Amino acid sequence: MAGAYAIIEPSIFANLKSQDEDSWFNRPMRWAQLTLVENDPGQFDPDFWLSYFKKIHADGTTLSAGGVVAYYPTDVPLHHRSNWLGNTDPFGYLLEGSRKMNMSVIARTDPHAARQNVYDTHPDWIAVTADGKKRRHWANKDLWVTCALGPYNFDFMTQVNKEIMERYQPDGIFSNRWAGHGICYCEHCRKNFSEYSGIDLPQNSNRYNPSYQKYLEWSTNRLKELWIMWDGVIRKEKPSSRFIPNGFPDKVVTGQLSDIVFTDHQARSGTTLPWSNGKVAKELRASIGMKPLGGIFSVGFEEQYRWKDSVQSEAEIRIWVAEGTANGMRPWFTKFSGVLYDRRWLDIVNKIYQVHYRNESYLRNISPMATVGMVFSEQNRNYGGEIWQQNNGDHSLGMYHALIEDRMPFEMVNDRLLDAEHLKAFKLLLLPNIASLSTEQCTQLRKYVEGGGSIVATFETSLYDEEGRRRIDFGLADLFGVSYDKSIEGPMQNSYLRLKNDPVTNQFHPVLKDLEDAYRIINTINQVKVIPRASFPSPVTLIPSYPDLPMEDVYPRTPETDIRELYLRDTGKARIAYFPGDIDRTFWQIMCADHGRLLRNTIRWALKEEPIVNVIGPGVIDVTVWRQKDSMTVHLVNLTNPMMMKGPFREFIPVDAQVSIKIPEDVKVSGVHLLVSGKKTDFKNNEDKIILNVSQIHDHEIIGVDLV
Numbered sequence: 001m002a003g004a005y006a007i008i009e010p011s012i013f014a015n016l017k018s019q020d021e022d023s024w025f026n027r028p029m030r031w032a033q034l035t036l037v038e039n040d041p042g043q044f045d046p047d048f049w050l051s052y053f054k055k056i057h058a059d060g061t062t063l064s065a066g067g068v069v070a071y072y073p074t075d076v077p078l079h080h081r082s083n084w085l086g087n088t089d090p091f092g093y094l095l096e097g098s099r100k101m102n103m104s105v106i107a108r109t110d111p112h113a114a115r116q117n118v119y120d121t122h123p124d125w126i127a128v129t130a131d132g133k134k135r136r137h138w139a140n141k142d143l144w145v146t147c148a149l150g151p152y153n154f155d156f157m158t159q160v161n162k163e164i165m166e167r168y169q170p171d172g173i174f175s176n177r178w179a180g181h182g183i184c185y186c187e188h189c190r191k192n193f194s195e196y197s198g199i200d201l202p203q204n205s206n207r208y209n210p211s212y213q214k215y216l217e218w219s220t221n222r223l224k225e226l227w228i229m230w231d232g233v234i235r236k237e238k239p240s241s242r243f244i245p246n247g248f249p250d251k252v253v254t255g256q257l258s259d260i261v262f263t264d265h266q267a268r269s270g271t272t273l274p275w276s277n278g279k280v281a282k283e284l285r286a287s288i289g290m291k292p293l294g295g296i297f298s299v300g301f302e303e304q305y306r307w308k309d310s311v312q313s314e315a316e317i318r319i320w321v322a323e324g325t326a327n328g329m330r331p332w333f334t335k336f337s338g339v340l341y342d343r344r345w346l347d348i349v350n351k352i353y354q355v356h357y358r359n360e361s362y363l364r365n366i367s368p369m370a371t372v373g374m375v376f377s378e379q380n381r382n383y384g385g386e387i388w389q390q391n392n393g394d395h396s397l398g399m400y401h402a403l404i405e406d407r408m409p410f411e412m413v414n415d416r417l418l419d420a421e422h423l424k425a426f427k428l429l430l431l432p433n434i435a436s437l438s439t440e441q442c443t444q445l446r447k448y449v450e451g452g453g454s455i456v457a458t459f460e461t462s463l464y465d466e467e468g469r470r471r472i473d474f475g476l477a478d479l480f481g482v483s484y485d486k487s488i489e490g491p492m493q494n495s496y497l498r499l500k501n502d503p504v505t506n507q508f509h510p511v512l513k514d515l516e517d518a519y520r521i522i523n524t525i526n527q528v529k530v531i532p533r534a535s536f537p538s539p540v541t542l543i544p545s546y547p548d549l550p551m552e553d554v555y556p557r558t559p560e561t562d563i564r565e566l567y568l569r570d571t572g573k574a575r576i577a578y579f580p581g582d583i584d585r586t587f588w589q590i591m592c593a594d595h596g597r598l599l600r601n602t603i604r605w606a607l608k609e610e611p612i613v614n615v616i617g618p619g620v621i622d623v624t625v626w627r628q629k630d631s632m633t634v635h636l637v638n639l640t641n642p643m644m645m646k647g648p649f650r651e652f653i654p655v656d657a658q659v660s661i662k663i664p665e666d667v668k669v670s671g672v673h674l675l676v677s678g679k680k681t682d683f684k685n686n687e688d689k690i691i692l693n694v695s696q697i698h699d700h701e702i703i704g705v706d707l708v
């Protein structure tokens with residue numbers, strides 16, 4: 001099946017380290033992608049594009065080479081030369097022009113579709129639907145969808161990759177839509193899956209179906225095999241060159257196999273929040289470390305109707321890219337079609353790239369400096385079937401949003417990378433309903449706490465093992481100090497949280513800051529019933545549900561209980577906070593400010609120290625902090641906008657902020673710059689901090705702090 005090419009683990013190759021400054025992986029800071037359409041050759045002006053790349057200081061480019069259409073005079077049988085190609089070689093021309101400007105060059109292929117002659121010659125290369133029919137392309141009825149896991153990719157595309165490498169020696173080959181589109185029932189997939197698993201292909205992609213879970217395991221392995229095989233062929237022609245998949249289903253494997261990674265999260269659609277681009281960057285960085293990470297952004301709308309030639313507003317494009325840059329991604333614009341219709345985006349991308357180029361040395365990050373880590377999970381596809389587990393992703397969205405509202409710098413943490421090395425930067429870990437944790441993962445978290453690390457966890461965290469089997473008790477029961485009481489309550493109508501001061505000292509616990517006069521706030525929607533195994537303070541207790549109609553009946557039947565809704569404890573140097581309620585998910589769904597405050601206060605209490613950056617002032621600002629060789633930077637992305645929770649930004653609403661930044665002990669500050677606006681700034685030293693005012697932040701300001 002693997003054709004003439006053996007499977008070779010990449011580690012045996014002489015390995016250029018991705019962080020080497022001069023490697024082609026690390027050198028480019030700004031990428032430009034031109035995806036040609038079939039009738040571009042002879043019609044578009046390649047010199048216009050080369051001069052645009054030069055103008056915007058792009059230092060890496062991705063150019064259309066082959067796959068469904070070849071943009072060079074290919075000799076691979078069935079590799080379709082553009083009908084407009086004639087005797088030209090637009091890929092070769094653009095590649096040479098880019099090389100003359102010292103750009104890194106990646107060749108782009110797209111293997112997901114093929115023509116009738118491919119179908120006629122190799123019908124077994126075409127994907128098959130569940131009812132046994134060859135699969136027509138959903139968007140273009142002249143084309144067929146190819147099988148990603150059979151000989152079309154393993155044999156035919158391998159020849160294409162080899163030819164591109166032999167003739168042009170690009171720095172890498174980037175493959176779009178290489179991983180298939182749903183389950184393929186072709187003869188190869190049926191046979192290979194049955195040999196692997198002993199069962200037939202699943203009839204649907206219901207994620208709770210065990211045979212579908214097996215299918216995901218098999219197809220992921222098969223794609224990994226394909227990746228390693230193509231990578232081997234590519235490196236054989238040029239050892240520094242790489243295969244770069246556009247997406248792979250497993251982030252940990254992505255980190256193991258890649259020297260450079262690109263995210264394909266091009267713009268928002270529907271109600272995607274603008275910080276979503278930063279979240280994608282954080283999740284990948286948690287899995288790939290500081291390997292170069294490019295953020296592909298389109299300049300158009302990303303909606304189901306696929307207006308691929310559209311152009312968005314300037315504010316929309318800028319805020320999306322700012323989120324990526326603030327989170328350590330290197331911008332990569334992508335444009336489809338060499339002939340331009342709406343040219344408005346050209347100036348917008350130029351502006352973004354000029355600011356980036358001017359401040360490049362402050363954007364070559366060595367490491368993030370945030371000390372708060374939020375755990376996310378890719379494991380356990382079994383979890384989520386119960387009624388109280390629906391919209392499970394809302395837990396992390398709510399926690400993420402609470403952190404953004406608090407302007408808290410934080411990183412994401414991959415739950416499969418909880419070893420001491422990956423956790424050493426963090427003083428606090430957040431576990432937003434990380435329900436499935438293996439015994440080993442629980443042990444890793446216990447060690448983290450023994451070493452002084454603190455934890456805030458919610459709802460069913462650790463109540464299931466990695467396979468999704470419910471435990472008798474929480475895997476982290478000893479850390480939480482509570483045990484599972486065998487039921488989940490909810491959805492709860494008209495229930496409240498009673499907020500109380502300490503009866504002995506008369507003081508309010510710090511988790512109740514700005515809630516001192518509340519007496520009570522709304523409860524979460526669902527909660528885990530638990531039995532405390534230790535003694536706890538009781539700043540937050542339950543007021544059980546009571547009737548909400550008729551209005552005459554709306555009075556609490558049990559106005560006070562001693563059932564805690566937040567379990568707070570000190571253990572050694574660590575602090576542990578456990579919410580039995582789904583406060584993070586409820587916050588996301590209801591957006592009650594009180595829940596945001598309670599989460600903020602609890603996170604700050606558990607952190608036990610001031611965050612590395614504090615930002616005071618109005619508005620919604622995403623804050624990230626980075627270390628470079630001779631500096632540190634604080635990124636402020638201004639998300640303040642009436643359109644923030646829905647559609648595209650129309651304009652910016654500038655805000656002022658007072659920022660205090662903790663300076664590492666071993667260095668001194670020699671200068672402070674506002675890198676985006678270029679405005680002069682004064683700063684005050686205050687013990688281990690500097691304090692400065694930043695006025696009129698539009699989309700993005702970067703505070704550059706020179707260190708000696």
Ligand SMILES: [Zn+2]
Nearest residue numbers: 147184186189
């Ligand atoms: Zn197939």
